[in-house]
Amino acid sequence: MGAELLELAGVDEVVVSDPVFDGDFTVVDDFEYADVIAAHKAGNPEEVMPAIREKVGKLAETVPKPASGAIHFTHPEDLGMKCINDDAEAVADADWVMTWLPKGGMQKEIIEKFSDNLKDGAILTHACTIPTTKFNDIFTELGANVNVASYHPGAVPEMKGQVYIAEGYADQASIDTLLDLGNKARGAAYTLPANLLGPVCDMCSAVTAITYAGILAYRDTVTQILGAPADFAQMMANEALTQVTALMNDEGIAKMDDALAPSALTGTADSMNFGSLAEIVPTVLDYLGKQD
Numbered sequence: 001m002g003a004e005l006l007e008l009a010g011v012d013e014v015v016v017s018d019p020v021f022d023g024d025f026t027v028v029d030d031f032e033y034a035d036v037i038a039a040h041k042a043g044n045p046e047e048v049m050p051a052i053r054e055k056v057g058k059l060a061e062t063v064p065k066p067a068s069g070a071i072h073f074t075h076p077e078d079l080g081m082k083c084i085n086d087d088a089e090a091v092a093d094a095d096w097v098m099t100w101l102p103k104g105g106m107q108k109e110i111i112e113k114f115s116d117n118l119k120d121g122a123i124l125t126h127a128c129t130i131p132t133t134k135f136n137d138i139f140t141e142l143g144a145n146v147n148v149a150s151y152h153p154g155a156v157p158e159m160k161g162q163v164y165i166a167e168g169y170a171d172q173a174s175i176d177t178l179l180d181l182g183n184k185a186r187g188a189a190y191t192l193p194a195n196l197l198g199p200v201c202d203m204c205s206a207v208t209a210i211t212y213a214g215i216l217a218y219r220d221t222v223t224q225i226l227g228a229p230a231d232f233a234q235m236m237a238n239e240a241l242t243q244v245t246a247l248m249n250d251e252g253i254a255k256m257d258d259a260l261a262p263s264a265l266t267g268t269a270d271s272m273n274f275g276s277l278a279e280i281v282p283t284v285l286d287y288l289g290k291q292d
Contacts, residue, residue: 001098001127001153003079004185011181014081017090021083024069028055033074087114096123096177098151103129108138115142123174125151125165128201132166132194147174150194151182154201161187164201166194211241214280221275262291 005011031052039048056071063069076083084090091097091114101107107130118124124146126135136148147170154164163182167175175191182189192200199208215237222228222236251259266285273281 001185002076002081005181006080009181009184015090015094016076016081016083017085017087019067019085020070022085023067024064025075026059026063026069026071027075028052028059028071028073030055036073088117090114092117093119094122095119096125098125098127100127101129111138112142115139115144118144118146120145121147123147123149123170123177125149125178127152132169132197136169147171149174149178150197151178152197152201163189164197165189165191166197167191168194217276217280221272221277225275257291262288
């Protein structure tokens with residue numbers, strides 16, 4: 001992602017700080033770099049990634065785990081980045097600090113090591129592993145005057161040309177900067193409320209996508225075709241979402257279909273199979289019918 005910012009977005013300098021640069025930093029040089037880049041630019045990364053993953057998998061058996069060791073396709077220095085092992089030095093005078101933190105309770109401990117060196121008003125983003133709300137809370141507790149957002153790829157970074165920018169804790173100028181750089185570097189940049197970053201970018205996005213599509217299609221059908229008032233449509237949608245969530249929580253996701261047979265919906269939902277819902281309901285009903 002740093003290379004994208006340098007090569008595609010016109011960023012002047014990228015400094016990477018990681019303890020692994022003092023450890024066993026192993027570079028996989030079995031593949032032609034130009035061929036890998038060409039495949040990604042053409043939208044066909046799977047032409048090259050399987051062989052790379054196989055090689056990395058074998059190396060992983062011999063290379064120490066982070067932070068003592070790491071496996072990379074190329075060295076960041078060869079791409080024009082400065083590599084150091086000092087977070088405080090890396091963030092000094094930086095306009096944008098992009099973090100990629102490990103999971104668990106060590107995020108604050110890591111941030112404390114460099115928070116005093118942050119430029120006033122700097123942009124601070126996370127790429128994953130921590131909710132934006134919690135990320136912002138850490139900087140607030142430490143008294144840092146920064147603009148907190150996200151720069152989340154919403155996928156394994158090499159797989160998709162996209163990035164998601166969380167709103168709510170950064171000024172508009174910072175959001176606009178991230179949008180501009182994200183569109184140039186990743187190809188597509190989206191803003192969204194901070195609390196939706198997990199539902200949109202993490203594993204549950206499959207649920208979010210289906211649910212959101214259903215709500216929008218339902219809304220258009222009942223308001224535009226049936227002429228129902230929007231507040232009535234919202235009340236009914238809220239009832240459905242609330243009760244299905246309660247069913248999952250009460251019964252457990254593994255057993256919820258024991259309490260409500262999926263086919264029970266095939267005789268009711270098909271009555272709404274017109275308008276915008278006509279594009280969604282048949283496929284959904286086919287799936288529900290397979291569950292019994």
